Amino acid sequence: MxxxxxxxxxxxxxxxxxxxxxxxxxxxxxxxxxxxxxxxxxxxxxxxxxxxxxxxxxxxxxxxxxxxxxxxxxxxNSLTSAEVRELFRVRAALEGLAVREVIASARREAAAETLRAAVERLSDEDEAAARIEADLAFHLLLCQLSGNSMLVEAWQRLEGRMRVAILNGAAWQAPMMARDRHVPIVEAIERGDVEAAVRVVDEHMTAAAEHFAEATESA
Amino acid sequence: MxxxxxxxxxxxxxxxxxxxxxxxxxxxxxxxxxxxxxxxxxxxxxxxxxxxxxxxxxxxxxxxxxxxxxxxxxxxNSLTSAEVRELFRVRAALEGLAVREVIASARREAAAETLRAAVERLSDEDEAAARIEADLAFHLLLCQLSGNSMLVEAWQRLEGRMRVAILNGAAWQAPMMARDRHVPIVEAIERGDVEAAVRVVDEHMTAAAEHFAEATESA
DNA sequence: GGGGGGAACACTGTCGACAGTCGGCACGGA
DNA sequence: TCCGTGCCGACTGTCGACAGTGTTCCCCCC
Incomplete structure (x- = not known):
């Protein structure tokens, strides 16, 4: 039929x-x-x-x-190491806003749970490409859970540049995407500790920035 | 048409x-x-x-x-009042980063001076369109002086949406673009007072958000 | 042997045309 | 009156072609 x-x-x-x-x-x-x-x-x-x-x-x-x-x-296109550092600083500002809004949200508990599940998908063993995808998916999810559509949009606009930066240092990205790096973010959100959450995100981004900036320099 | x-x-x-x-x-x-x-x-x-x-x-x-x-x-396109509020929160995060970087920069003094000059161009009497341009130019300049090209790019991506939001409440934007609103930002940068500068930017954005959100609601 | 002129070449900018598809409307039957 | 149905118009998706313009490379002349 x-x-x-x-x-x-x-x-x-x-x-x-x-x-x-x-x-x-x-x-x-x-x-x-x-x-x-x-x-x-x-x-x-x-x-x-x-x-x-x-x-x-x-x-x-x-x-x-x-x-x-x-x-x-x-x-x-390619990015200079300085641009990579700048990029991660912008990301830090954006995702800092994201955690702030997630914590302030009425659905904080549910959001934390969702993020906890996403963290579990950050395997330490998988293929490099899969790890990158899982990492980016986690951070995108964080933005989405903030409920701020403009924030999501801004983040996604940066995503292309992000992937270029990651591509440059693709061989060395291993330690950056590890689960350990992301768990503290989720925990801080679960506790509702804004200051700690923002600080953790900031540190995470700073470390990643250095990592990929060095990778681009030596390329 | x-x-x-x-x-x-x-x-x-x-x-x-x-x-x-x-x-x-x-x-x-x-x-x-x-x-x-x-x-x-x-x-x-x-x-x-x-x-x-x-x-x-x-x-x-x-x-x-x-x-x-x-x-x-x-x-x-048009924006809902909720989106307008979200937009200004993202702007606050971005421009917060901008003032941070400007203050941390080695060229803080020169930057402050440039901004001071831009503030002077924010006349309280001019045409509405000219006032809007001067206001956006000031904020763009702030981002540019941070020296963070990725930040400038992200801000400019938001500019289109900004103008849509402004357009909605074009009749009432008068008090938002006043010189008084921007002088404290410059002063905080001149003093090198990061906390105050960020707070002032945040307040400025929050006030503007409310203003334009209400304007879109009543449209 | 080196330099200048010119002729192919390799692009992109721009255009007009054809085809597929979706929405609305009129018409006919129950 | 209401619903199904087939036609018609409008609009976008996609294509191939023409024109203008740097670029490059070869050949001729000095």
Whole structure:
């Protein structure tokens, strides 16, 4: 009786799929920082028209993964170690606000529980890529639980740059994403200790900043 | 419901000019929140092709000035009063970081002086539009003087939403942008008093948040 | 052998057209 | 009157093509 229902994936536009493909290609390191991204070449390899990849590239440009070169040409972006440090300081400010709002929220208990569960997914053994995803998911969740949509948006805008920074030091990120590093945050939220929570987040970010900044310097 | 045609003597690309034209059209209130923005119609009134306005619209979408409606159609965005409050809390966090970094900076004195000059441009008598510009310029300058490029970027990403919020309560913004409100910030920076500076910024943002949130509610 | 001119080349900017799809409306039947 | 249904218009998604412009490299002349 029922016709094959169109899966939601087929609903996505070519532009969205191209965008996702390019983003993951860059983030997986298939393109090196500084590599030139030609519209025609990408269009050919993705099997779509130039206009379509063009839109995807412009989107990536606004995300900060791609930057405009000499003649309007686009190339893969990279971050200096100073920018990495700056990035983490902004993150600290944002996530500091997040923990503040989570603690002040009426649903603090439920939020803490959710975060506790997310921390458990931060395995110390998994693949590097999985660990990165779990780490970013934890911090995004923290922002989401604040209930501040503008905060979530701002954080997500930084996410692209974050991933670039992480990519630079991908080989050494191990100790940063460990479960130990995140448990104190959850505990401070559970206790409702604003000062401690903010301080812990700050320290976490400072340590991560140093880590990845050094990684970029030696690259 | 029309935008002025673009002048042809400019060296910038049509896409950039279309973007600027659309942005100022929305921000000047020529389009009301919820208004549908059709690609063909805009292309006609701007005198460019659909693909060109399409890119501009996508840019505006990422800026948050325009949001995707029912069928992938774009319409002018508006903010709820709750979102306005959230927005200002994020701004407070960002600008709090800014004053912290400015004070910690080696060029604190020079920065304070620059800010002092910017405050003077916050006239109490000028046109509403000019006052808004001067106010935003002051806060942007504050971020820029921190020397944190990622912070500047994050702030600018919020700027579009800011202007939407301001637009909603455009008639009542008078007391918010007054010089008195900003002088204490500069003074705290001059004294190097971090705690006071952050507190003043926070209060400034909270007051502004209430102001514009109420304005959007009664609109 | 070195430098200048010029001709392909390789891009991006911009455009007009075709096709798919969604919403609304009129019409006919119960 | 109310509901199903098929048509129509509008709008976006996507594409291929043309034009303008740096860039590069080769060839000729000094």
């Amino acid at each position: 029922s016709v094959e229902s169109l899966s939601a994936l087929d609903r996505s536009t070519l532009r969205e799929r191209s965008l996702e493909a390019l983003r993951s290609a860059i983030l997986s390191g298939r393109y090196r920082p500084g590599d030139h991204l030609g519209e025609v070449e990408l269009a050919g390899s993705l099997g779509v028209s130039r206009g379509t990849v063009r839109e995807a590239l412009r989107h990536l440009q606004q995300e900060g993964l791609v930057t405009t070169g000499n003649r309007g040409m686009l190339r893969v | 029309s935008v002025e045609s673009l002048s042809a003597l400019d060296r910038s690309t049509l896409r950039e000019r279309s973007l600027e034209a659309l942005r100022s059209a929305i921000l000047s209130g020529r389009y009301r929140p919820g208004d549908h923005l059709g690609e063909v119609e805009l292309a006609g009134s701007l005198g460019v092709s659909r693909g060109t306005v399409r890119e501009a619209l996508r840019h505006l979408q990422q800026e948050g000035l325009v949001t995707t409606g029912n069928r992938g159609m774009l319409r002018v």
